[in-house]
Amino acid sequence: MFCVDDVSEASLVHKEDPYAAVILKKCRETHCHFCFNELPADAISCASCSIPLYCSDWCQIQAGAPKFDKSSNSFSGLEGLADDLKNYMSDVVLEGAPTLDTGHIAEHRHECHGFHWPLILPSEVVLAGRILVKVIEQNRRASADSNLVGFLDLSHNYLQLPPESKLEMHIYSIILLHCLQHFYRTELPISGIMVSKARSFIQKFFAFKMKKLHAEPLFSLQPVILLSQIQVNSMAVVRMQAPEVKGPIYEPGNALTSNLEHVKVGQAVYVAGSFFNHSCEPNIHTYFLSRTLHVQATKYILAGSELELSYGPQVGQWDCKDRQRLLEDRYSFTCQCTGCSELNVSDLVINAYRCTKLNCLGVILDRTVTTCEKQKLKLLIDAPTVYSKQVEKLKDANIAEVACHVFESDYKLEPQHCLVCDSYRDLEASCAAISQTVSCCKSSDTYLPNRLQDAIASNEVPTNILLDAVKCTDLLRTIFHPYNKRIAEVEDNLAQAFCLVGELQAAIDHCKASIQILEKLYGVNHIAIGNELIKLASLQILVGDSAASGSISRITAILSRYYGSHADEIYPYLRHLKGRQDAD
Template sequence: METLKSAVPDALKQEISNSTPSQLPSTCSSLLHFFHKLPQFHQMIKDLTDPSVALCCKDRNAALENKLKGNECFSNGEYSNALLFYSKALRFAPVDMGDMEINLVALLYVNRASTLQKMGLLLECLRDCSRALRVSPRYAKGWFRRGKANISLGKFEDAIRDLNISLMLEISSSGKRQIEAELKIALDKFKRIGIPGKKTNQNQSEVPDEPDQVKLQCLLTTTKGRGMFCVDDVSEASLVHKEDPYAAVILKKCRETHCHFCFNELPADAISCVSCSIPLYCSDWCQKQAGAPKFDRSSNSFSDLEGLADDLKNYMSDVVLAGASTLDTGHIAEHRHECQGFHWPLILPSEVVLAGRILVKVIEQNRHASADSNLVGFLLVILLSQIQVNSMAVVRMQAPKVKGPIYEPGNALTSNLEQVKVGQAVYVAGSFFNHSCQPNIHTYFLSRTLHIQATEYVLAGSELELSYGPQVGQWDCKDRQRLLEDRYSFTCQCTGCSELNVSDLVINAYRCTKLNCLGVILDRTVTTCEKQKLKLLIDAPTVYSKQVEKLKDDNIAEVACHVFESDYKLEPQHCLVCDSYRDLESSCAAISQTENCCKRLQDAIASNEVPTNILRDAVKYTDLLRTIFHPYNKIIAEVEDNLAQAFCLVGELQAAIDHCKASIQILEKLYGANHIAIGNELIKLVSLQILVGDTAASGSISRITAILSRYYGSHADEIYPYLRHLKGRQDAD
């Protein structure tokens, strides 16, 4: 790729660099024309797409090598390592290896099933047995292992069928005796219980039906282009919109840990494509939806078995062909055009892959139209220029995995919960929702499906806005606007950026030198930003009058009462309540003394071991910070949060609770009492309250439930699995 880039003439590079949007057609054509004449370009395309040399080709030797390593680990009782090696072998194993008596893929699935059973993962074991039989329906050991898994699951009727089929297919005497012994166990247990095990639907969701979605209207706005508006009033916590992506791609960092289709975490029995070695899927369903080739075995594979009852033949057919039909969801089979060639998501940037997948979908939907290469190239450039703005990051909530009751000390949750980006996708309707630093809707993802929830009551005809980046309370106004301009090329004019608010005044503010004064002192850059807001308001007297009344309700008078005075001029380093002066240069010098101490505390927390001297110094320097920063400054909230974690680690739980509460009180000033950030912090608090037997835990759990339901509706428990444990504890009390 670098060789190709270096081959582009400087004059053409300069032409492309200086081109305007209107010149894109000509510059794109020039670049395409140059590459078409370049032999290296055509050779690179061949190298990347030839199945015999592509990065994703199968490798028999690699599969056999990993199988042997898995066998060794299994023999030594190292089941976790055996699972890893068998899974890796499955990625490389060709589906048809003709020189083996038993199909290698089927053998590996059975080996992995045996490992999963040893680890107590019985459902995963059962699924792998079924996958082995789809590859090799006459594989006696596959039916035998499936029968044993069904016995462990209490599904004795299925186990008896599995073992009878295995007995019919087994040719060795020792193997038959082993099967007969297991069959006797299954028959005895079935007779005692008298009923078959209940069959479960793996795809059935426990989440209740969602409410009807809100009627939306796409309208042109004067400042932000098209936007989405609600036709009727929208209640708080209503599902506003739900949509599957037009195109999606997993991020490179998540290729080994998350499903390449639904983006959920990979289970122990993850599966790979049968034709190439790169993608991984969490289920057969996701594999089919992605368009990966699937095993295709018909009932003719076993219909000629003599002595096998018809009901067992039908049962074999059900097992082997289970879920064989491909579901028509209307999306592009993303992996199909990459399979057995070069796997583009492995190398190319996510935006480029998304652009390519969109083009493929457009071409597939318009097969009758001829595809002009110059037009396709031009469209690709246009797509690349738009995708960064219009695509969405698919995120997952990173939460701890709880083992055992939450009231055990090792399960106290005091670390930060955060959203982790796992994929990138384009949503057609979703791209029309505009940004606001004070959004009235919230986005979340189940699998790859976008859900948008109203977080407050919205009047009919109002615009529904989400946040593209930091919201009010996360960063101050100048930093938010700089990020939005750099990343999305627009200057934010939302209410959070055009009107005064408590958060932007206090988030990075210094405290007044007078002991009992809560007034804020701003530095020069923040003062300049707030002056611009005031100028916009003063230039619109009606708006200014309404804003003054609103600001009184928002308690701005508590920290900056001078802003209500029409003739007052904001000045840096002066208190906005009593006008006292603070030398910020000396204050910043004092703050620098605390940086190393805070870093040592964070490192100690990360190592789960906090020495007494580090904690003592951290408390000392925190007291110093409180004399410099405003009480509502976000840095103080972060320091309080770190102290809560540290005190929890050393076993001083009441001190941890006190610091956690102090952090929450500051964040309530920055975000409001019902923001999702408060819900995340309350989860930490309630974990500590449960540990000390604090009766206030029940009230905290109720408040968490209300906040998370506001943002995630009926899916709150699914997004936050930890919440289920908290509710279980509340019910037990």
């Protein structure tokens, strides 16, 4: 996907409703099965099977659930009621209910007969069923023959899947077709030949369990390819989960120092949305309002440039080798984005060790990270023009303070050696020291980091645990690099802990320390920094720090960059912060 014209930062570049969507099983009791918003206390269930739950009549109707009507059949269990009472009840239920869009394909209608199989089958299989139904209904209207493979022209990785995954997809496909046959008997016939070929596939799987099966599918079963397409192209519909504010934010109980969570509530396939390629340093950001996908530009993008989103962890979250391993396992491709093909500060420091030389900020890498960064360096050196540009870019990024030797064209990266002063560090001994540092304290047989996190979760942090955590952090700083992400995580935990015990200035200091590290990993305007600044601003307000106004301004700018005019809707807590800023 390329942009035709220049795209300004914080511009909405795409908006799209899903081709098909399904709620995740863990959210079936808490979120609407159509719009994926939280259910109200008076949720509405399907009038026929009573299993799906909806937040409104509109969502119930859109999903295709049988709706309430005024016929006597609607009151089969209430025969003793008077007719005028029945009419009153139906008027109340149907008041303001919109009619179903004739172009809309109902999602629940085919699932509402007999046993409710979406309750049992994996979400991806249910989603495949809803896509098949949509294709059948569209072809009915167009009087065309069904063609289930390639109907969305989406990529898949079936050929690269291990035999176990292929076998699972074939079995689920047969189960899915049997389920759909209850509603579509003629459009989805399951012939004896298909079952016979499936049996042959299973026999060959067990006969060659330890060997690779043929590269080509052993039989043409179109839903299998559809399942593979869903696995690669579907998106998780997420909601921002933050604690509810029940009073003024300057009261200690309403300080937001815990992490804001992105909760996956649904899974959906978006036709155009699937054509955005991946980058570990994306220039666009996705978010959801109800089930509608929104794509926002987070940088100024020149005309002709590709629009790229992140399929998984970005630069700053994981290092290069871990990002590439996940993308290879999940999507069957080797990432070659700028974040994975060029050196960057984040990948060098995120898991780095500290130099043994006093006051040296040089990084020391272990063998696995060194191997990955060496490969990047080799690719750059083999392309002199790109290498020259990369060197200038790195100098601008102040990489010299942690790895100045990378500017030398003949330099060879070596594990366990500082990339500034070349000092040596025995990482095996360092790892042993780390294990000893965070191991059980004499006063407890529980892992120290887990004890601190459990104490935070219980909103009660004993003094001995807090003191042990501070001591542990001081020792970790002597081993890990100052910009190592693990240091940022322990600083964040300490900020929460000190807030709970009422030492707010100490909480602010640790929160700032965490943010300073994350700014090195992500950059100063990344959404991760905005989330951390919300914590800082909450603490600053509690102590009456005038710097809170500046933090809130930064938060507003960052969240607007990623969510545009919807920032307040996505982050309800932001409204409280801005209200406090206006009051000051």
